[in-house]
Amino acid sequence: MIKIVVLFLLLMLIVSMVGNVVTKFLRGPTVPPQVNLTRAKCAHCGRTVIGTAPCVCGKG
Numbered sequence: 046m047i048k049i050v051v052l053f054l055l056l057m058l059i060v061s062m063v064g065n066v067v068t069k070f071l072r073g074p075t076v077p078p079q080v081n082l083t084r085a086k087c088a089h090c091g092r093t094v095i096g097t098a099p100c101v102c103g104k105g
Contacts, residue, residue: 084093087100094100 089104
């Protein structure tokens with residue numbers, strides 16, 4: 046009885062591994078995540094400002 050259970054679990058493991066390999070090739074290459082290119086800029090000097098922090102120039 047234990048041999049049947051172990052063989053069943055081994056068979057399920059092999060089937061899942063084959064399924065993962067097959068679906069990896071069917072999906073194609075993964076698309077890299079897109080970076081949001083919109084950034085806040087200082088109105089005075091034009092430097093990039095992170096969040097709501099004041100600019101290093103002291104005027105923006």
